[in-house]
Every structure is written in C-alpha cells, then in structure tokens.
Amino acid sequence: MRVVFAAIVVLLGLTLRAGAFEVGIIGFQFSSETHARVANAAAAAAKAKGWGVTLLNSEGSLPKHAEQFDALIAKKVDAIIIAMGKPVEADAQFKAAKDAGIPVITVQSGASPYALFDIESNEYKVGADGALFLLSQMGFHGDILEERFELNVASRIRGKMLDAVLSENQGVHVLGKHAMARTQSWPDDVRSGMQALLLQNQGKIGGIWASFDGQAFVIDDLLRAEGVKKGDIPLVSMDGGPESFRRIADPDSTLVATVSVPFEAMGEKAVQAVDGIVVHKQKVSSFTPGVYLFVDATLVDAANVRQFMR
Amino acid sequence: MMILERWGTVLAGLALIGFFMLFAGNFAAPANLLNILRDTSFLAILALGFALALTTGELDLSVAEVASLSAVVAGGCIQHGVHPALAALVALGTGTALGAFNGFGVTVLFVPSLIVTLGTAAIARGVTFMVTQGVAFVGRWPALFTGLARGVTIGVPNLVWFLGVISGLVYVLLKWTRTGAHMVATGEADEAARLAGIATARMKRLGLTLSGLLAGLTGLLLAANLSSASPNMAGDYFLYAIAAVLLGMTMIEPGRPNVVGTVFAAFVLKVLGNGLILLGTPYYVQDIMLGGIMIASVAFSSAVGQKVSFKV
Numbered sequence: 001m002r003v004v005f006a007a008i009v010v011l012l013g014l015t016l017r018a019g020a021f022e023v024g025i026i027g028f029q030f031s032s033e034t035h036a037r038v039a040n041a042a043a044a045a046a047k048a049k050g051w052g053v054t055l056l057n058s059e060g061s062l063p064k065h066a067e068q069f070d071a072l073i074a075k076k077v078d079a080i081i082i083a084m085g086k087p088v089e090a091d092a093q094f095k096a097a098k099d100a101g102i103p104v105i106t107v108q109s110g111a112s113p114y115a116l117f118d119i120e121s122n123e124y125k126v127g128a129d130g131a132l133f134l135l136s137q138m139g140f141h142g143d144i145l146e147e148r149f150e151l152n153v154a155s156r157i158r159g160k161m162l163d164a165v166l167s168e169n170q171g172v173h174v175l176g177k178h179a180m181a182r183t184q185s186w187p188d189d190v191r192s193g194m195q196a197l198l199l200q201n202q203g204k205i206g207g208i209w210a211s212f213d214g215q216a217f218v219i220d221d222l223l224r225a226e227g228v229k230k231g232d233i234p235l236v237s238m239d240g241g242p243e244s245f246r247r248i249a250d251p252d253s254t255l256v257a258t259v260s261v262p263f264e265a266m267g268e269k270a271v272q273a274v275d276g277i278v279v280h281k282q283k284v285s286s287f288t289p290g291v292y293l294f295v296d297a298t299l300v301d302a303a304n305v306r307q308f309m310r
Numbered sequence: 311m312m313i314l315e316r317w318g319t320v321l322a323g324l325a326l327i328g329f330f331m332l333f334a335g336n337f338a339a340p341a342n343l344l345n346i347l348r349d350t351s352f353l354a355i356l357a358l359g360f361a362l363a364l365t366t367g368e369l370d371l372s373v374a375e376v377a378s379l380s381a382v383v384a385g386g387c388i389q390h391g392v393h394p395a396l397a398a399l400v401a402l403g404t405g406t407a408l409g410a411f412n413g414f415g416v417t418v419l420f421v422p423s424l425i426v427t428l429g430t431a432a433i434a435r436g437v438t439f440m441v442t443q444g445v446a447f448v449g450r451w452p453a454l455f456t457g458l459a460r461g462v463t464i465g466v467p468n469l470v471w472f473l474g475v476i477s478g479l480v481y482v483l484l485k486w487t488r489t490g491a492h493m494v495a496t497g498e499a500d501e502a503a504r505l506a507g508i509a510t511a512r513m514k515r516l517g518l519t520l521s522g523l524l525a526g527l528t529g530l531l532l533a534a535n536l537s538s539a540s541p542n543m544a545g546d547y548f549l550y551a552i553a554a555v556l557l558g559m560t561m562i563e564p565g566r567p568n569v570v571g572t573v574f575a576a577f578v579l580k581v582l583g584n585g586l587i588l589l590g591t592p593y594y595v596q597d598i599m600l601g602g603i604m605i606a607s608v609a610f611s612s613a614v615g616q617k618v619s620f621k622v
Contacts, residue, residue, distance in 0.1 A: 022590070030593070057593040061546030062446075062536050067349050067580075071587040074342035075335065088448045089538040092460065151444030151541075181439075 022052040023274060024072035028084040029060035033214065034239060034263050038083035038107050041267030049275060062089050069093035073100050079274040080104045083267065087112030103278055105270045108154070111291040116277065116284050119269050121261045121297045123154045127161025129299050130238045130259045134207050137234040137256060140169050142206025145197050146177035147190060147215045155211035158238055162209055175201045180215065190218045198222065208254075210237035213244045216255050220247060223254040230254055240300060240308070248305045257301040260308060266295055319561040319571075323578040326603075330585035337588050344467065346580050351473035352528050352535075354576035356547050357554035358480050359409075359524030361567035364555060365484065366510075366517035367497035368416060368423035372408065372431035373525040374548035378541060379434040380405045380529030384455075385447035385539025394455035401530040402523060408434060409522015413515030423518070438541040446540030447533075459535035472531060473573070476524065481569040493517055494566075550579055553604055 023046050027039030043055045054072065058065035065086060072080055073096050080097060085106050087094055094114035097104050104115040111118050134144065146162065149155040166172055178193030180186050198205070208223075210216040216237035223233060230251055237244075240260025247253035273293075276282040287293060300308050330337040337343075356373055363370040380401040387397035408430055415426030453461075461468045484490035495503040496513040504510045528547070533539040557578070558571030582603060586596045 052590060054587060054590045055592050056587065059546055060542075062538065062540060062543050063349075063352060063532055064546050066536060067345070067583065068587060070345045070349075071342070071584050074339060074345060074584075075588050075590075086446075086538075089446065089536050089540075091537060151439070 021050075021279065022054070022075070022077045023271070024054045024056065024075070024077040024080045026056045026058055026065065026068055026072070026080070026082050026085065028058050028065060028082075028086065030057040031060070032084070033241070034108075034261070035084045037241070037263040038267040038270075039081075041264035042081050042083070042107075042270050043267075045268045045271035046274075049271070062086060066090050066093050069097070073097050073102060076100070077102060079278050081267075081270045081274065082106045082109055082115075085109040087115065087118075103274070105273050107266045107270055115291075116273070117288050117291050117293050119266045119273075119293045119295060121266070121295055123157040124161055126154075126238050126259045126261060126297045127158035128165060129297070130158060130236055130257070131162040131165035131209065133257050133259075133299055133301070134209050134234060134236040135165065135169055135172055137236070138172060138207045141171040143173050143175040143201070143204055144207045144209055145175055145194070145201065145205055147194055147208070147210040147219060148177055148179040149211045149215070150179050151181075152212075158211050172206075175204060187214070187218050190215050191222060194219050194222060198226070205233050208233060208235045210235065213237045213239040213241060213258055216258070217243065217247070220253050220255050224252060228254055231256065238297075240297075242309070245300060245305050245308045248300060248302060249309060257299060259297050260300045261297045262295055269293065269295065315564055316562060319557060320574060322606075323574060323581075326578060326585070327581055330581065330588070334585045334588035337585055342584065342588075346577070346584050347473075348467055348469045348535075349584075350573075350577045350580045351469040352532055352544075353547055353550055353554060353580065354473055354573045355476050355524050355531070356528040356544070357551040357558075357572050357576050358476060358569065359521035359528075360551050361555045361558070361569070361572050362480065362484075362493070362524070363423070363517045363521040364567045365497045366493050366514045367500055368514055368518055370409075370412060370427050370518055370521040370525075371424065371548075372412060372427040372434060373521060373528075373551060374544045374546075375431040375434035375438075375542075376405050376408045376522055376525040377529035377532065377544035377547065379408070379438045380526040381533040381539040381543050382438045382441050382447065382529075382541065384530050384533045386441055388451050388455055388533075389447045389449060394452055394458075397455065398458065398530055401533070402526045405526015405529065406519060406523045409519040409525070410515065412522065413518040416518065417511035417514050423514075427518075435542065442539075442541050444541060446538050446543075448538040451534075451537045456534050456537050459531045469531065469535070472527070476527070477569055477573050484569065489513075489516070498566075550576075553600075554579055557604065 025039050025042050027035040030036040043053050046053045056068045058068055069090055070093060080102055087110050094104060094112045098114040106115050106118045108120055109118050148159050176197040178197055180189045208219055210219055216235055220235055230253060233254060234256045235254045236257045238259040240258050244258045247255040273287050277284055356377060360370055360373050383404045384397045384401035387400055412427050412430050415421045416423045459469055463471055492508045493513045495508055496510045500510055529544055532544055554576040555567055555572050557575035559565060559567055562568050562571040582600060
C-alpha cells in the first residue's frame with residue numbers, strides 16, 4: 001500500500017512539475033547508442049533551459065513510434081524533437097502535428113513536408129571519408145576485410161561509399177566480408193563472423209573496415225587477442241564517441257580512426273532551434289534555408305584525437 | 311469476495327483510468343481516447359488469437375513474427391501494384407497458413423507448441439528479412455488499402471469496427487457454439503475431452519490456425535495504418551499480447567482466457583502507456599511501471615484467493 005501511495009505521489013509530482021514550456025523528445029531506438037546520444041543530449045539541453053521534457057523511446061517499433069507521437073500531440077506539447085525518426089512511415093502523425101500547430105524538428109531522419117527541418121550529418125561524406133582514410137593507411141594497395149550492417153540506412157550508405165571508393169582504387173581488393181544480422185546479440189555475430197574471416201585470411205589482411213564503431217570495438221578486441229599491434233592491420237570505422245577516441249589514443253588498440261558524427265551537438269542544435277523559432281519567434285530560414293541543417297562530421301585519428309577527449 | 315475475484319482487476323483498471331482522467335491533462339479528450347481505442351485494436355486482435363490457441367491448451371509464440379511477415383507480404387504486394395483486396399487476402403492467407411503449420415507441427419508431428427511456434431517465429435523472421443532485405447516497404451499507398459485502418463465507417467473508425475467484430479465473433483465462437491465448447495474442453499482437460507469423443511487434435515489445429523489468421527489480420531492492419539511494412543514491425547506487441555491475455559485471465563472468468571477480459575486488459579495496457587506519456591514520465595519509468603502493474607494485478611487477484619493457471 002505504501003508503495004502504491006509513493007508511486008501516486010511521484011506521478012502527481014511529475015504532473016505538477018509540468019512547466020510553462022513543454023517539449024516532447026522521441027528517440028526511435030535507444031538500444032542503438034547513437035539514437036540515445038541524440039535524444040539524451042536534447043533532453044539535457046531542454047532541461048537546462050528549465051523546460052518540461054517528455055523523453056520517449058519507441059524501442060525500434062513503428063507502431064509504438066506512431067502511438068507516442070499521437071500522445072504528444074494529444075498532450076499539446078509546445079514542440080517535438082525526433083531522433084532518427086521515420087517521416088515517411090509516420091507521415092500521418094507528422095501531418096497531425098503540423099495541423100495542431102506543433103513544430104517538429106527531426107535529427108538524422110530525412111525530410112518531411114510537415115517538419116521544420118532535419119538536422120543531418122552527410123552520411124555519404126562520412127562513408128567516403130572513412131573509406132579513403134583506410135585506403136590511404138594502406139598506400140592504396142592491398143587486401144581488406146569488411147564488416148557490414150546492411151539493415152541500417154546510415155551504415156548501408158557508408159558501405160555503398162566504400163564500394164564507390166574501391167571501384168576507383170583498383171589496387172585494393174576485398175578479401176572477405178561479413179554482414180551482421182539485426183539481432184540483440186549482434187556483438188557475438190560480429191565476433192564469430194570476423195573471427196572466421198581472420199582465420200581464413202591470416203597473413204594477407206592489409207586493413208579492416210567496419211560500418212560503425214560498435215563493430216570496430218569487437219574486431220579490435222579480437223585483433224589484440226591475436227597479438228596484432230597498432231598499425232599492423234589498420235582498423236577504421238565511423239560514429240565517434242568517448243570509447244572510440246580512447247581506443248584511437250590507446251597504443252595497444254588497432255583502431256586507427258573514426259569519422260566522428262556530432263550526435264550530442266545535433267540534439268543540442270535541435271533544442272537551440274526550438275528555442276529560437278518557437279520561444280523567440282525567429283524565422284526558420286535563420287537556421288537553414290532548406291529542409292536540411294547539415295552538421296560536419298570530423299575524421300578523428302592519432303593527429304587530432306586529443307582535442308576530442310575530455 | 312466473489313465480486314473481487316471476478317472484477318478486482320477490472321476495478322483496478324477503472325481506477326487507473328480514473329487517475330489519468332484526474333491528473334493527466336487531455337487524457338479524457340475525445341481525440342486522445344479515440345487514439346487509445348485505435349491503438350488497442352491491434353493489440354487486442356493479436357491477443358485474441360493468442361487467447362484462442364491458449365484456450366485449446368497451446369502456446370503460440372509466433373504471433374508477433376507472423377503478424378510482421380503478413381504486414382511485409384501485404385506491403386510487398388501493394389508496392390508491386392497488386393490490387394489491395396488481393397494483397398489483403400494474401401496477407402491473411404500467410405497468417406492462416408503459418409497458423410495451420412503450427413497446428414500440423416503440434417498434432418501430427420507431436421512437437422510441443424512451445425517449440426514449433428518458436429521455430430515458426432524464426433522462419434517468419436527470416437522470410438521477412440529475405441523479402442525486404444531489411445529495407446521497409448514505404449510509399450503513398452492506395453487509399454483503398456490504407457483506408458482499412460485509417461478509414462471511418464458510419465462515423466466509427468474502421469479499426470474500432472474490426473476490434474468489435476472480431477471480439478464478437480470470438481465471443482460467439484467460444485460461448486455459443488459446440489466447437490467453442492470443444493476448444494475449451496480440450497484446453498482444460500485434454501485427455502478427458504478426447505475420451506469424451508471430442509476431436510482434440512482438430513480443436514488444437516483450429517485454435518492455432520485462428521491464432522495465425524488473427525496475427526495475419528493484425529499485420530495487415532498495421533501495414534495499412536502506417537502505410538509501410540518493415541521487418542519485425544509487430545515485434546513490440548509480443549509481450550504485450552501475452553500480458554493482455556494473462557491480465558484478462560485474472561478477471562471476468564478467472565483462470566481462463568476470455569474475450570472481454572483480454573480486450574479490456576489490452577485497453578488498460580494502452581491507457582497506461584498513453585497516460586504515462588501525458589504525465590511526462592520518462593520512457594524507462596513507463597517500462598518499470600508496466601511491469602509493476604502487471605505483477606500487482608495478478609498478485610491482487612491471487613490475494614483474494616484466485617488461482618491463475620494455464621497449461622503449456
């Protein structure tokens with residue numbers, strides 16, 4: 001009974017806490033670290049402004065995503081920020097928000113005629129930067145292994161850019177590739193797939209490309225367990241983040257570079273935009289003239305990693 | 311005490327609704343209540359399928375994956391210009407066929423339903439990824455198709471019609487037909503029912519096939535509502551469907567899967583999700599509270615002397 005009473009008090013507290021300005025933030029799938037980084041950064045920035053925040057996780061489920069969107073519209077929040085959303089699939093909800101006069105800003109989601117704009121890193125450039133850096137480490141000659149993830153838009157685009165770069169650099173060949181499945185135990189999938197490729201191609205590997213940093217961490221651990229030293233087999237991936245930077249700076253790690261997408265900055269930018277457009281009535285065009293607000297992703301290697309480490 | 315046994319969870323659900331009406335702004339707004347009712351339909355239809363299989367004493371753990379595959383099949387058909395009516399039939403056929411396969415596995419191959427439906431779920435998941443390559447079918451689909459879920463008939467959303475009609479049909483089947491009585495008898499005392507001359511294997515096949523059919527319908531409606539179909543799009547419904555059936559078993563007809571209890575429990579689960587969002591609770595609090603309320607509901611029923619049991 002006491003527990004029930006305490007729960008009611010907490011809920012009432014949350015209700016009464018609802019401030020003047022309320023923003024709803026939806027991350028599509030918090031089990032993906034990048035989604036959580038954007039949404040959490042946006043929530044922190046909004047709270048720092050003293051706003052009420054409803055932070056939601058769609059858990060990768062489209063129906064749940066639509067339901068949460070509907071609930072925020074019913075709640076009549078002042079603005080909605082969506083991290084890695086699905087503007088085409090949730091088209092009806094985006095339109096309903098616009099009809100209800102609720103501005104929506106998306107991050108890494110793609111454009112919607114019903115949202116103000118989408119804050120994006122250019123994944124084509126991210127993919128090209130990562131691929132070219134790996135090839136440059138190999139002197140544009142040798143054989144590589146690939147760890148792919150074809151079921152995610154960003155990592156798929158990065159893979160396509162690797163293909164484009166390879167097609168223009170015929171001195172580098174693909175020894176083998178493994179595409180991980182979309183399962184909750186993906187690290188095991190990456191470990192077993194890459195372990196087989198490493199055994200199969202011992203002594204012939206000139207470099208390894210991974211479609212995102214989480215895969216690279218697993219591969220790095222495998223290579224280190226086999227006694228591979230930094231630079232012997234350059235390992236490159238994309239995303240960025242504290243663990244990536246730590247490994248790049250670590251002389252025992254084989255990870256030599258990542259392309260750092262500023263996920264936290266994107267979340268903060270979304271809050272700045274809401275603050276400017278909704279609170280201070282600035283024009284949308286003062287933030288971006290089009291439907292995208294591009295942010296720069298930076299290639300991070302040994303030369304500049306220190307400036308990214310806290 | 312008898313009233314609490316049968317209606318305790320209902321009263322707890324109504325108290326929850328009352329709480330949100332008082333403290334969650336805009337909860338009682340007609341548009342919000344309609345949203346909840348529409349969202350309930352997917353979950354309740356899927357849960358009713360699970361309840362039908364459970365009524366015959368079998369677990370169908372493939373419902374969510376079968377629904378996802380049916381959605382993808384419907385989406386693929388629409389994307390390739392197939393007439394919406396045919397696409398809908400193919401989706402329903404897919405669900406029914408997989409349900410029938412589960413029934414075949416249980417009654418002919420004598421594989422426990424727990425195993426065969428897990429296998430079917432894995433096959434369905436693999437096929438959805440094979441068909442889609444992980445990329446969702448998305449587009450501006452014909453209104454004839456999306457209208458299945460987004461449309462309104464005689465002032466009532468089609469999803470609510472679907473929920474009402476399916477609930478009514480399942481209720482009539484279980485309560486007013488001989489087949490329904492045989493299904494219940496099969497689930498409650500398999501061997502005794504068989505000795506009494508009931509074709510228990512046929513009843514189990516029927517329960518699992520209907521479960522597949524309703525999973526197919528859920529997938530079809532999900533695809534129509536979102537104008538898209540992606541792998542695992544119904545995955546989130548799996549635990550909620552089971553929760554709805556189990557919660558439903560703590561009310562109206564304690565200890566037995568029942569239509570009214572299942573639909574009401576699905577509604578309460580959706581009310582909980584919606585109400586907590588309106589209260590501004592963080593997403594992780596919602597998961598924690600959902601689990602807590604499920605355990606508390608069953609504990610409440612047990613506390614008044616009710617024994618909830620089902621056969622695996």
